[in-house]
Amino acid sequence: MALFDLPAPLFAAIDAGMATVLPGAARLAVWALLAGVGTLLLYRLLSPQQRIGEAKREAREARRALNGFDGEFSDAGPLIKAQFGTAFRHLGLVLIPTLISILPLLALLTWLEGHYAHRLPAAGETPAVQAVPATYQAQWIEGGDVPRVIVRDGDGGGAVAEVAMTAPIPVVEQRHWWNTLIGNPLGYLPEESGARRVTIELPQPRYLPFGPDWMRHWLMVFFPIMLIVSLLTYRWAKIE
Template sequence: MSRLGILDWPGIVFGWINELLLFVLPLPVTLIFWAFVSGWATMWVYRAVSNQDKLAALKPQVKVVQNKLRRYDGEFSGLIPLISENFRLSGRHIGLAIGPAIVAGIPVLFVLVWASNEYGTYFPETGAPVNVEVVSDQVERDADNWRWHDTEAKHLPSAVDEPLRWRIGWPEQTARLTTADGQTAVALPPDEPAPILHKRKWWNLLIGNPAGYLAAGNPVESIRMDLPTHDMLPFGPGWARSWLFVYLVVVVIVSLGYKFYWKVH
């Protein structure tokens, strides 16, 4: 069964293009390129599918009503029709804009799904310490019921209702986690750098896990790995250096720029 979800398929093309870009551009600049394309695409789609004539005609009507509300100085009963008209026009504006806005968000959604894998985590160097968390409902919560092979592993304390935790040395080839009876539950590293390996869920029909899935009968429900993440900026707090922050900031700036340039309503 394919690891890809419905939203992952455009990412195949994005990946091909990005491989070419990486020959001449550093990783952070390629992210800015995709954010620029996303911002342009979302505003272009919105302008194409929305009824700009009707939205433009509503704008002066809304201004007239709002000016009347600001200048009104009479009885409250006379204010009600103005408030009602303001709500009616605002509701009509939302009705005209919300559908196109949802459609316009689709290009960003496709890029977000792909970029989370491309710019998110990466495999550490061999021997680097990595914390892992294992969730299992089939094996008693006791670290003695589990064995790590072909890697150094230190059990970390955790509460009764928390996942089992270890700090392992990232393997050069393959490290295995087995149950006490010798059954292999997990083999690391996975095929692709993803922070979690789990059993297939319903939402994987939409968004797949590039690292693959654990078998349905596996005693492990999921294993989460504290893999290192790419820094897109050389400065600022950790959250500001993340790919998601940089991507969204550029998307907003570019889309607003095209909104004013194209005079989109």
């Protein structure tokens, strides 16, 4: 299992519990609320708030002193050095806590994309499937417990890969280095198959009852709510 996929069973269990009482859009709103509050509070817990506050005040004073300087440019060296020094001190204090606090958010976004961006077709609904290179042919096959995608050699050979569609993931590729961070629940195409990529045009759910298609995507529900909640949490928790 890839690094950002480790919390996926927990996310799935929580979402399944919410699904008993909430529709998809409402569940996305809850996830956005948790993400906005949780990320900011985790940052507050991990960061040295008092030292960050002092660094911000020092940076403001350094800027004020430089802006008020009315002498020769050659004499402004210490003030410029102080401004850069305080700015880099502030950056150094917030960088590591910020990077650590967004890791759970990245894991959540990875799971939400795989769970909410697409859905598996209904019975009898056959999506278009395309393989790369174009010398290979891919076909959607129904039957059995789950539908499958079969990749065949276009030169008249047999099947070179088979993918069980156990999750609504629209792309299957050969394994890359970044799959140690973000994995594909459907697995990967074998290197010896020769096929590099298979794209499945899965249907996309619409979570808003209005607006163009791009506006009804899960991101348009999640990110505006998370942004508003994050700003409110920032002010409420007095985060530096």
